[in-house]
Amino acid sequence: MEALIASAVGLMTAAGIYLILRLRTFPVIVGLSMLTYAVNVFIFASGRLTVGLPPILDSTASGYTDPLTQALVLTAIVISFGMTAVIVMMALGAFLSTGSDRIDDAAEDRAETGGRAE
Amino acid sequence: MASGVVAGKQGHSALTGLAFAPDKGRARTTGQPAATRTTAHNQNGNRPGMSLALIAALPFLGALLPGLMIRAGRTACAVSTGAVTALALLLLGLNAPAVLRGEVVQTRIEWLPQLGLNANFMLDGLGLLFAGLILGIGLLIILYARFYLAKADPMGQFYTYLMLFQGAMLGIVLSDNILLLLVFWELTSLSSFLLIGYWKHLPEGRQGARMALTVTGAGGLALIGGMLILGNIAGSYDLSVILTQKVAIQSSDWYLPALLLILLGCFTKSAQFPFHFWLPHAMAAPTPVSAYLHSATMVKAGLFLMARLWPVLAGTPEWFYIVATTGLVTMLLGAKIALFKHDLKALLAFSTVSQLGLITMLLGFGTKAAATVAVFHIINHATFKAALFMTAGIVDHEAHTRDIRRLGGLRVLMPVTFAIATLAALSMAGIPPLNGFLSKELMLEEAAHTVWWQNPWLVGVLATIGALFSVAYSFRFVAHVFLGPMRDDYPHRPHDPGFGLWAAPALLAGLVVLIGLAPMATAAWLVDAAAGAVTGAAVEVKISHWHGLEPAALWMSLAAIGGGLMLLGLFAPLSRLWEGTPRPEAKRIFDGLVEPLATLSRRITDALHDGAVTRYFAIATLAILAAGVWAFVSGTHQQGDHALTPVALVPAAGWALLMVTTCAIVALHRQRLLVLILVGVVGLMVSVGFAYLSAPDLALTQISVEVATVILLLLALNYLPKTTPAESGGARRLRDGVIATLAGLGAGGLIYALMTRDFAFDTIAAYHLANAKTEGGGTNVVNVILVDFRGYDTFGEITVLGIAALVIYALTESILRPGPANDRLRLWKAESQDAGDRHPLMLVVATRLILPLAIMVGVFIFLRGHNLPGGGFIAGLVVAIALVMQYMASGFEWTAARQKIDYHALIASGVLVAAATGIGAWFNGLPFMTSAYGYVTLWPLETFELATAALFDLGVFLTVLGAVMLSLASLSRIALRAGETVNLAPYDIDPAAGRTVKEEAR
Structure with a gap:
């Protein structure tokens, strides 16, 4: 199971990184989502994997999983929704006001302003 | 010598x-020996007086008022500002009799005792004199400025800056701790920058403010060094201790460096030669500012500090x-x-x-x-x-x-x-x-x-x-x-x-x-x-x-007097002589020094920040990767002998689906709609994985967030290009592929190494498991951690979530304001044809039926959250999705008209409820965010538990609901601007009438 989780984290990270290196906003947003999955699973898995031992106190339970990483990841999931929404909005605003969804400053713009952010 | x-x-x-x-x-x-006073100082010290901290805090609190009161008029604004200053002056006056008797009033609040930084205040004669000047003249300045400022000047802003400055000055003269004093010292530099540059439209104002900030800020840096040395010699950062250490300080080898650095701070602040040149340039400020800064406050801060440290620094030839x-x-x-x-x-x-x-x-x-x-x-x-x-x-x-x-x-x-x-x-x-x-x-x-x-x-x-x-x-x-x-x-x-x-x-x-x-x-x-x-x-x-x-x-x-009158009598010829003599122009020298530095830093910044964001990403990824590899290789670690979890068939199938989908996302990423669906699949698999691996709360959260995210991205994609053009060449793709693969191997390898090893130390998970029931009063340990053990973190997180939603709202507002974005939206032409039936009857009926059920489920999940999987986060998401479904079924305008919930208020009330619950613990004599619980029997229900944590969770619920709804509603408003039609009925085709319900173009 550990190998499966590790390979999934690895692949999702790779996909996320590849997508955030694309030149348009939408793939970058998707890439960040993929990275979010990868990071959340990473943090979750750092509490070690357990099957069938939920973090609910019960007198009959034989053991518990690590509740702390779960609590960390739970808020991370919700916050990442908020952050995704913000960058989506920024991407939308940028596209609507410039007519382009390129993520890099166009080379000719850079040449015009001497590479200075105006 | x-x-x-x-x-x-x-x-x-x-x-x-x-x-x-x-x-x-x-x-x-x-001729009373200094020692006598020192003893008296200590005996009379520690007079309890919270009022000192309050006096220093009042102007900062008062700085919030003008911005609000300006809406009630200029006079109301000035009166409220003056009232705060007058109140501080009154409090000071109440302390004056004791000080004039020779006592020292002190207030001590522990802040960061480990660093020696405490919010210790003291009031002696010198402090009384300066605080009196700051507040007394401040009051007059407030009155004067009310009539001096023109109608066009933003008066609320002016008074806010003035109060910030006043508070910073008061802090300097009342501080007993030199580190605290330094904080206020820097604050005066910053707030005086705002005041001097108040007329932002005047270049002289901006330049004068910048020069003042540069000179006094640089002096402030020197002062920090000097004060730290001084504190080290004296063995304390408290002035009341330092002032008793004259012999130790003056005999120390570090006396001269400390003296020079401290004097550098004082001389720059008090415009002493050769740092005097900033003061005349600061005259570009409105006159009330000049009158305040240059008569009683800012420039007197340097004098104050010299006077304050006079007992221990003065008396040597160097001094x-x-x-x-x-x-x-x-x-x-x-x-x-x-x-x-x-x-x-x-x-x-x-x-x-x-x-x-x-x-x-x-x-x-x-x-x-x-x-x-x-x-x-x-x-x-x-x-x-x-x-x-x-x-x-x-x-x-x-x-x-x-x-x-x-x-x-x-x-x-x-x-x-x-x-x-x-x-x-x-x-x-x-x-x-x-x-x-x-x-x-x-x-x-x-x-x-x-x-x-x-x-x-x-x-x-x-x-x-x-x-x-x-x-x-x-x-x-x-x-x-x-x-x-x-x-x-x-x-x-x-x-x-x-x-x-x-x-x-x-x-x-x-x-x-x-x-x-x-x-x-x-x-x-x-x-x-x-x-x-x-x-x-x-x-x-x-x-x-x-x-x-x-x-x-x-x-x-x-x-x-005689010579002065003669000099004035000869003014005309002397003035001609003066005009004819060349003299160094301080501003030109200053600019000559600053300009090359600015140019250099601009060059470096431009070279690093050339606007190619993807390049930054690539460099950052490689740097993190290199740091990780270096840390892993240079460190030591145990054998990977943690018992492995066996693989079952169904999870393996889920894994395979996840892997294939992820590959497909990369391969097909140019088709944006398709990618969105595939991302949904990944999210679903992650959520199922959480459920399998003993994390029911995570599974519930992930799946509900997934729904909200996909809806959000769909709404946004409506107004973005539907495909990504193929732009990067083979070399570029190869480079990115290599970087991505390395990063993936790094992340995957690291988590594999982590999972196959035992914990090096006992984790703190055991503590949470052991105390969740006894201290938090709940059996769902994840939820207890969220609302109790780490309640403060959660509070921060919902605040961030609320802020994110407000940012989205603000971005929407800026898009909808007249401008290129707005024009583009108005002229928007959909690339694909609209569906014939945009609000299908079946969907409308189904969502209406589901709404009460969904809300019931939300309430249920919320209530059981403390003991079983659920809680405020998940309940908030579930209810939000139920509401969003209404929007989807019948359109934004129609639904918004029937649902009068102000999402801003929802977010605010959520954060406030959570904060109030946390503060409530104080009244119980417990630290912030400690929950209390008890058991209540309410006929005919069973005995149930009532915890304040549930109230906190209610705050979480409200904030999450408000934030999700505000984000999605903001996007919908963009759709509305893009010319989406507004329906009058909940559905497009009314089967009873057998005709299409009329739509009204907006």
Whole structure:
């Protein structure tokens, strides 16, 4: 199971990184989502994997999983929704006001302003 | 150096002897040993007085008011600001009797005791004097500014900056902890930057503000170094301790570095030569700011610190030669330049530089008598200089010019202003019986007795010359502006302003006269208290106008007045000479120094930030990867012998689906809609994985967030291109592929290594499991961690979520404002055809039926959350999705009209409920965010538990609901602007009527 989780984290990270290196906003947003999955699973898995031992106190339970990483990841999931929404909005605003969804400053713009952010 | 010491160390006692000669009737100090006061200090210390912290905090709290009150009008704004200052002044007044009895009021609040940084405040005579000046003159400035500022000036902003500055100044003079003092010191630099640059449209204002910030900020950095050294020598950062360590400090090898660094801070702040050049440029500020900053506050901060540390730093030759010489040079230079300035405010600015030099010089003498005179002159200078700045402002306000060459003869047109200005200027010139005369004569007497490098007359002569110039520029201020023939070419015909504008300077002029006539009744007690605090010995001054013909000061005064009048008489030829002499232009030198630095940093920034975001990503990824590899390789780690979890068939299938989908996302990422669906699949698999791996809460959260995210991205994709063009070439793709693969291998390898090893230390999970029930009162440990153990984190997180939603709202507002984005939206043409039935009847009916059920489920999940999987986060998401479904089914406008929930209010109430619950713990005598719980039996229900944590969770629920809804609703508003039609009925096709319901284009 550990190998499966590790390979999934690895692949999702790779996909996320590849997508955030694309030149348009939408793939970058998707890439960040993929990275979010990868990071959340990473943090979750750092509490070690357990099957069938939920973090609910019960007198009959034989053991518990690590509740702390779960609590960390739970808020991370919700916050990442908020952050995704913000960058989506920024991407939308940028596209609507410039007519382009390129993520890099166009080379000719850079040449015009001497590479200075105006 | 040995011979020079005469002036400093040995000359000290000789001078003191002179200064204390009783028949001179001058500053008298009863010779109480410093040690006595120190003991008294400690005994009387720790007087409980929370009020000190409150006094320092009041202006900061008050800074919030003007922005709100300006909506109620300018007068309301000024009154509310003044009321806060008056309240602080009242609190200060309540503490005054104790201080005047010689006690030290202290407030001690532990902040970061490990670093020695505590919010310790103390109030002694010196603090009382300065705090009184800051608040008293502050009050007058607030009144003056109300009538000075034009209608177009944003007054709320002005008062907010002013209050910030006032608070920072108060903090400096009330701090007992030097680290705290440094914090306030930097705050004065920042807030004065805002004040000086208040007229943002004026380039001089912006440049002046920048120069002031650069100079005082650089000095502040030096001061930090000096103070840290000082604290290290004394073994404490508390002033009350440091002030008892004179011997240790002065004998330390680090004394000189500390002294130099601290003086650098003081000299830059107090505009001493050669750092005096920023002050005149700061005159671009509105006059109330100049009057405040340069009479009683900002520039006096440096003097205050020199006076504050006088007991431990003064008395050495180093102190004498550096401080007294700098003061003397500044006094002469400032006075000379002031005379030849044609701008009223520039004249006053350089006169301020000169007067500050005078006070610095007195402190530099290092004798108790001189320090006492310095304190007295601080009071006098504050009164006459604030009045003069205000009258200069009135002249500018009424005549529309500050150029002295265009003024003259205003005596008849502005009699009230003339009277005020004359009194204040005569005081500045040192004409009896006004207060400036008293302190200036005392100063001359001190200067006459000071030996500089074996030279007994040099200081006295130079001080007389300085006084001579100050007589000349003071008289010029009156003679060239108010006297002389009336002109008919004023830019604007001047007349006296209304009472509001001249009330404040008139009051100050009254003080000038009052202190001048009856110094013993009006000022001596304050001087005694303040000088006592500076010198560390009880002081009892005797101030009088006439000391007989014997003292040198009398003849020096006469020489100064006579010479000054002669100088003014020769003004025209002298001025021509002055104009003809080349002199270094400070601003040009300053710009010449700053410009290359700015250019260099711009070059570096431009090279690094060339706008190619993907390049930043690539570099950041590689850097993180390299750091990770380096850390892994250079560290040691255990064997990977943690027992592996067996793989079952179903999870393996889920894994395979996840892997394939992820690959497909990369391969098909140009088809955006498809990718969105595939991302949903990944999210689903992750959520199923959480469920399998004993994390039911995570599974529930992930799946509900997934729904919200996909809806969000769908809404956004509507107004973005539907495909990504293939732009990057093969090499670029290969490069990115390599980076991505390396990153993936790194992340995957690291988590594999982590999972196959045992914990190196016991985790803190056991603590949470053991105490969840007993302390948090819940059996769902994840939820108990969220709402109780780590409630403070959760509170921060929901706040961030709320802020994110507000950011989205603000971005939407900016898109919908007239502009290119708005134009593009209005002209939006959908690429694909709309569905024929945009609001299908089946969907409408189904969502209506589901709504109550979904809300019920939400409530259920919320209530059971403390003990079973669920809680505020998940419940909030579930209810949000149920509501969003209504929007999807019947359209935004139709639904919004039927659902009057203000999402902003929802977010705010959520955060407030959570905060209130946390604060509630205080009333229970427990730390913030500690929950309490109990069991309640409510017939006919079973006994159930009631925890305050549930209330906190309610806050989480409300914030999450509000944030999700506000984000999605904002996107919907964009759709509406893009010309989406608004339906009148909940569905498009009404089967009962058998026709299409009409739509109304918006």
